[in-house]
Every structure is written in C-alpha cells, then in structure tokens.
Amino acid sequence: MADPDAKSPAGGPAPTTTAVPSRRDRRRTPALVIIAGVVVLAAAAVAAHWLFLGRFVESTENAYVGGDLVQVGAQVAGQVAEILVDETDRVQAGQVLVRLDPVEARIAVARAEADLALAVRQVRQQFAEVARQEFAVTMKSAALRRTEADVVRREHATVPGLVSEEELAHARSAVAAAKADLASVREGLLVARSAVDGVEIPSHPLVLAAVARLRQAALDESRTVIRSPIAGQVVKRLVQPGVRVQPGSPLLAVVALDRLWVDANFKEGQLASLHPGLPVTLTADVYGSGVTYRGQVVGLGAGTGAAFALLPPQNASGNWIKVVQRLPVRIRLDPEDLAAHPLRIGLSMSARVRLDATPVAVATAPARSILADPSLAATEARIQQIIAANLQAPVAPADKTRP
Numbered sequence: 570m571a572d573p574d575a576k577s578p579a580g581g582p583a584p585t586t587t588a589v590p591s592r593r594d595r596r597r598t599p600a601l602v603i604i605a606g607v608v609v610l611a612a613a614a615v616a617a618h619w620l621f622l623g624r625f626v627e628s629t630e631n632a633y634v635g636g637d638l639v640q641v642g643a644q645v646a647g648q649v650a651e652i653l654v655d656e657t658d659r660v661q662a663g664q665v666l667v668r669l670d671p672v673e674a675r676i677a678v679a680r681a682e683a684d685l686a687l688a689v690r691q692v693r694q695q696f697a698e699v700a701r702q703e704f705a706v707t708m709k710s711a712a713l714r715r716t717e718a719d720v721v722r723r724e725h726a727t728v729p730g731l732v733s734e735e736e737l738a739h740a741r742s743a744v745a746a747a748k749a750d751l752a753s754v755r756e757g758l759l760v761a762r763s764a765v766d767g768v769e770i771p772s773h774p775l776v777l778a779a780v781a782r783l784r785q786a787a788l789d790e791s792r793t794v795i796r797s798p799i800a801g802q803v804v805k806r807l808v809q810p811g812v813r814v815q816p817g818s819p820l821l822a823v824v825a826l827d828r829l830w831v832d833a834n835f836k837e838g839q840l841a842s843l844h845p846g847l848p849v850t851l852t853a854d855v856y857g858s859g860v861t862y863r864g865q866v867v868g869l870g871a872g873t874g875a876a877f878a879l880l881p882p883q884n885a886s887g888n889w890i891k892v893v894q895r896l897p898v899r900i901r902l903d904p905e906d907l908a909a910h911p912l913r914i915g916l917s918m919s920a921r922v923r924l925d926a927t928p929v930a931v932a933t934a935p936a937r938s939i940l941a942d943p944s945l946a947a948t949e950a951r952i953q954q955i956i957a958a959n960l961q962a963p964v965a966p967a968d969k970t971r972p
C-alpha cells in the first residue's frame with residue numbers, strides 16, 4: 570500500500586491506490602473452503618453413523634477365548650508303566666493316555682473273587698443249618714411225644730404195682746428232659762433262620778458285601794489304564810515314567826478345542842441393553858479383521874472379576890477411588906466358523922454386539938459327559954458266573970461198597 574503521508578514529485582499529495590490480493594491469498598481461500606467442507610461432511614458422517622448404527626452396537630476389545638480344561642489325574646495308586654501321549658497331541662475320547670502297573674490290582678481282583686465264592690458257600694451253609702435245625706426240631710418233637718406216651722402208659726398200668734414209683738419218676742424226668750431239648754433246638758432254629766430270613770443266596774448281605782468288594786477291585790484294575798475323558802489336545806503333561814502316583818495326582822490336561830467360547834468384558838455403562846440371544850460379530854487378532862466369527866450372547870456373569878477375586882477390594886476404606894468395573898459376558902461361537910478357523914484358549918478377540926437385532930432363544934448347551942468304563946459289564950458277568958458256580962450242590966460220590 571502507498572504511504573498516505575507521501576508526496577508527489579510536484580510537491581502535491583500522492584495519488585490514492587487500491588490493495589490487490591496476492592496470488593497466495595487467492596489460492597488459500599478455496600483450500601480453506603474445501604477443508605471446512607470436508608470437516609462438516611466427516612462430522613455429518615460420524616453423526617449419521619452413530620444415529621443409524623453406532624448407538625445400536627456395543628463393542629469391546631477386552632475379550633478372550635475360553636474353553637474346557639479337563640484335568641486328568643490318577644484314581645488309584647500305582648507306578649507309571651507307560652505314557653502314550655505328549656504335549657500338543659490330539660486325542661480322542663476313550664483313547665489310552667497313561668498305563669499304571671496292574672499287578673497289584675490284579676491280585677486284589679483274584680482275592681475278591683475268592684471272597685465272593687467263599688461268601689456264597691457260607692450262605693449255603695447257613696441255609697443248610699436251617700434245614701438241619703428243622704430236622705432236629707422234628708426229631709425232638711417225636712422224642713417228646715414218645716416219652717409222654719411212656720408216662721401215660723405207666724400211669725394207667727392195668728396191673729397194680731407193675732410200675733414202681735421210681736420207674737414212673739424216671740419216665741417223668743425223661744419228659745422234662747425231652748421238653749428242654751425241644752426248646753433248645755427251637756431256639757437254634759430261630760437263630761439259624763434269623764441269618765437267612767427274607768433273602769435268597771444271591772441277595773444275602775454277605776454275598777452282596779463280597780460282590781461290592783469285587784466290583785471295587787475290578788474298578789481299581791480298570792483305572793490302571795487312564796483314558797482321555799474327552800476329545801481334544803493334550804496340555805500340561807506332568808507325569809513321567811516310573812513315578813509312583815497317588816489317587817488325585819494330576820498327570821496331564823486335555824483341552825476340548827471344539828467347545829470354545831469367548832468371555833467379553835464390557836464396561837458397566839455398556840450393559841444396560843445387553844441380554845442373552847443377541848447376535849455378536851467377532852474377530853481374532855491371530856487371523857486379523859479379514860476373518861469374522863458369528864456368535865450369540867449366552868448370558869451375563871453374576872459378578873465382576875474384582876468381586877470374585879481371592880482378595881476382593883475393600884471399597885469402604887477412606888482412600889477410595891472409583892474404577893469402572895467390567896462384567897464378563899459369555900458368547901457362544903458358531904461351530905462352523907470355529908472348525909474353519911480354529912482358535913486356542915487365551916487368544917485375544919474383538920466383539921461387536923448388535924443391540925437392535927431380534928434376540929434368538931439361547932439353545933441349551935450339550936451335556937458334558939465322559940465315557941462309561943466298558944470293563945464294568947464284564948465284571949457283572951463274572952460276578953454272576955462265580956455265584957452260579959458256587960450255588961450248585963456237589964454230587965455225592967458213589968458208594969463202591971454196594972454191589
């Protein structure tokens with residue numbers, strides 16, 4: 570701009586001039602307009618996204634894969650004879666993992682079988698004792714009737730003086746003795762019957778106790794072969810060959826990789842609209858955002874992690890500071906997605922829950938069970954075989970003295 574106090578060469582006032590915008594100013598103005606337009610459009614896009622989508626979605630990156638970690642331990646004492654699996658091995662349900670030395674268990678089974686056979690024979694003797702006591706009662710009753718008849722005959726003798734008083738006293742004493750003998754054998758009969766009344770030989774308490782001991786011995790023998798209770802992958806193998814283990818000793822663990830889930834920890838302010846049945850979209854850090862998993866909210870935890878901690882916080886102290894709590898939300902994964910892209914326990918996940926979707930009824934989780942021991946059926950058959958073999962009455966040997 571021209572100086573207003575400047576003078577022209579002729580001595581008069583200088584002529585007035587108009588300021589002209591520079592080339593840089595002319596370029597800056599459209600750029601600012603464009604930037605302002607972009608900012609306005611971005612703000613509008615963000616507002617529209619929140620209005621139509623964002624407010625109906627709750628998301629968190631504090632989510633981790635969980636699963637069943639089944640500890641496999643020894644159920645009987647014994648020395649480890651063989652280990653058939655190692656870390657990371659895939660196993661099927663019922664597959665043999667570890668074998669213990671079975672010698673002691675087999676000896677216990679043989680002893681239990683002998684005890685069962687002996688118990689059956691003892692009960693047979695008790696039934697035979699009842700029959701013997703009944704026969705004795707019959708014999709003593711006949712003897713009493715005979716002595717009573719002798720007394721009556723002597724008391725009514727037709728020839729006076731034929732029977733002396735002493736002989737009559739002896740006959741009456743014989744009657745008293747016969748009555749005492751009959752009372753004694755009747756008491757013996759009651760005692761014998763009390764041991765077998767109301768039962769048969771297979772259901773007698775002595776036989777049942779022997780059967781129980783044989784079942785326990787057979788079960789202990791079968792437990793020397795340690796099998797996988799579920800299908801999965803072996804982890805945390807602690808057992809070594811030659812080590813003597815005790816009941817309850819942990820040997821290894823098996824993870825069921827086909828039954829994984831996700832525990833997503835949402836903040837308190839995100840829980841108001843979360844409820845079971847809502848659909849969930851998840852991504853795993855191991856595969857990136859290109860792989861998505863379909864899921865469903867199964868349920869919300871009963872409490873925060875801090876509440877169930879070993880040492881829960883004491884919020885009643887004077888140094889209290891509010892900390893936003895998180896609640897675990899259990900999310901079931903789609904089996905097909907899990908089979909296509911396997912996961913491992915503990916992997917990080919990101920979860921997005923659609924709050925505006927129609928909730929779907931949460932299906933009941935399949936029951937978790939282990940395989941039944943196949944040796945139990947063979948044990949029952951062996952028990953019946955032992956009982957039947959010892960119930961048979963022995964055949965009396967032929968009398969060779971007879972012609």
